[in-house]
Amino acid sequence: MPWIDWELVEGIDYAEVTVLLKGGGSEIVARARNLVPAEGLKGVMKYVIEAVYEAGPRPCPPIIVSVGIGANVSIAMKFAAKGLLRPVGVRHEDPEVARLEETLLQAINGIGYGAHGMGGRVTALDVHVDYAPRHPATLSVAVVMNCWAARRATMRVYADGRIEYITHLHLNKEVV
Amino acid sequence: MAEYKLRTPLLEDVVRELNVGDIVYLTGIVVTMRDTGHKRAVELLSRGEKLPVDMRGLALYHAGPVVRRVGDRWEVVVIGPTTSTRMEVYEYDVIEKMGVRMVIGKGGMGPKTAEACKKFGAVYTVYPGGQLRCRRSRLRGL
Numbered sequence: 001m002p003w004i005d006w007e008l009v010e011g012i013d014y015a016e017v018t019v020l021l022k023g024g025g026s027e028i029v030a031r032a033r034n035l036v037p038a039e040g041l042k043g044v045m046k047y048v049i050e051a052v053y054e055a056g057p058r059p060c061p062p063i064i065v066s067v068g069i070g071a072n073v074s075i076a077m078k079f080a081a082k083g084l085l086r087p088v089g090v091r092h093e094d095p096e097v098a099r100l101e102e103t104l105l106q107a108i109n110g111i112g113y114g115a116h117g118m119g120g121r122v123t124a125l126d127v128h129v130d131y132a133p134r135h136p137a138t139l140s141v142a143v144v145m146n147c148w149a150a151r152r153a154t155m156r157v158y159a160d161g162r163i164e165y166i167t168h169l170h171l172n173k174e175v176v
Numbered sequence: 177m178a179e180y181k182l183r184t185p186l187l188e189d190v191v192r193e194l195n196v197g198d199i200v201y202l203t204g205i206v207v208t209m210r211d212t213g214h215k216r217a218v219e220l221l222s223r224g225e226k227l228p229v230d231m232r233g234l235a236l237y238h239a240g241p242v243v244r245r246v247g248d249r250w251e252v253v254v255i256g257p258t259t260s261t262r263m264e265v266y267e268y269d270v271i272e273k274m275g276v277r278m279v280i281g282k283g284g285m286g287p288k289t290a291e292a293c294k295k296f297g298a299v300y301t302v303y304p305g306g307q308l309r310c311r312r313s314r315l316r317g318l
Contacts, residue, residue: 023240024259025259056283057282057284058259058261060259115304116304116305117283118302147305
C-alpha cells in the first residue's frame with residue numbers, strides 16, 4: 001500500500017488528492033540532520049549543497065531539490081517531502097525564503113553535473129524551501145530530491161461526488 | 177566522441193575500443209537484473225551452480241521493469257534504468273564470473289566495477305531515464 005499523508009484544511013468542502021511517483025534512485029540520497037543552531041542559515045545552505053554534491057548523478061539529474069527546516073528532523077523531512085509537490089518555477093510566498101531558493105539553485109547549478117552527470121549547466125531544475133517554527137535550541141534540516149521526470153497527478157473530489165482533475169485537464173472532458 | 181552500432185554477443189576488443197563520451201546503439205539480447213537478481217546470481221555462482229542464462233558477451237541492464245500479464249504472456253509496460261550504485265557490491269563478481277561485457281544503468285558505479293571492467297574487458301554505459309515509452313516501442317520480445 002502507498003503511504004498516504006492527510007492534512008485537514010479549514011473552509012473547503014473537497015478533498016484534494018495528489019499522487020507523487022518517486023524513484024528509489026532519487027530517494028536513497030535523501031538526508032536529514034540536526035545542525036548546531038550556531039551554524040544558522042549558512043549551515044543549512046552548506047548542508048543542502050553538500051547533499052546534492054555527494055548525491056552526484058545517482059538521483060537522475062536534472063533534479064528538483066526540496067529542503068525542509070524545522071524543530072526536529074521528522075518535521076523537517078515532512079516539509080521537504082511536501083515541497084516536491086510544488087510545481088517547478090513557483091517560488092515560496094515569503095520573499096526571504098524565495099531568495100534563499102534562488103541562491104541555492106544558482107549554487108547547485110554551479111556544480112556542473114548536468115543531465116545524468118554528463119556535465120552541463122542544469123543540475124537542478126528548481127530548489128524548494130519551506131520551514132516550520134523551531135525552538136532556538138534545535139535547527140533541523142532535511143533534503144529530498146526528485147528526478148527530472150517528477151510524475152505527479154492531482155484531483156479534487158467534491159462533497160457531491162464530482163471529480164475535477166487539476167493536473168490532467170483532458171480527463172475532465174471524459175468525466176460525466 | 178564516436179558513435180558505435182553494436183550487436184550482442186559483444187567481443188572484448190570491441191568493448192575495449194570504447195571511450196568515455198562515446199554513444200552506443202545496442203541491438204541484441206539484454207538481460208535485466210537489479211538488487212535481488214544480483215544477490216541471487218552471486219549466491220548461485222559462489223555455490224558453483226549454473227545460472228539459467230549464459231551471460232557471456234551479453235549486456236546486463238539495471239532496469240526497473242513494470243510488466244503485466246496478458247493472457248498467457250507477460251507484456252512490458254515500461255522498462256527504465258535504475259540507479260546502478262546499489263549493484264556495486266556485486267558487479268565485480270558478475271563481470272568476472274558471468275562474462276558480462278556491457279553494464280547498462282544510470283548514475284555511474286564505483287571503483288570495484290571499474291577495476292573489473294579494466295581487468296576482464298567490460299564497459300559501463302548510461303541510459304538516460306524518463307524515455308520509457310520510446311524504449312518500450314523498440315522492444316521485440318520478452
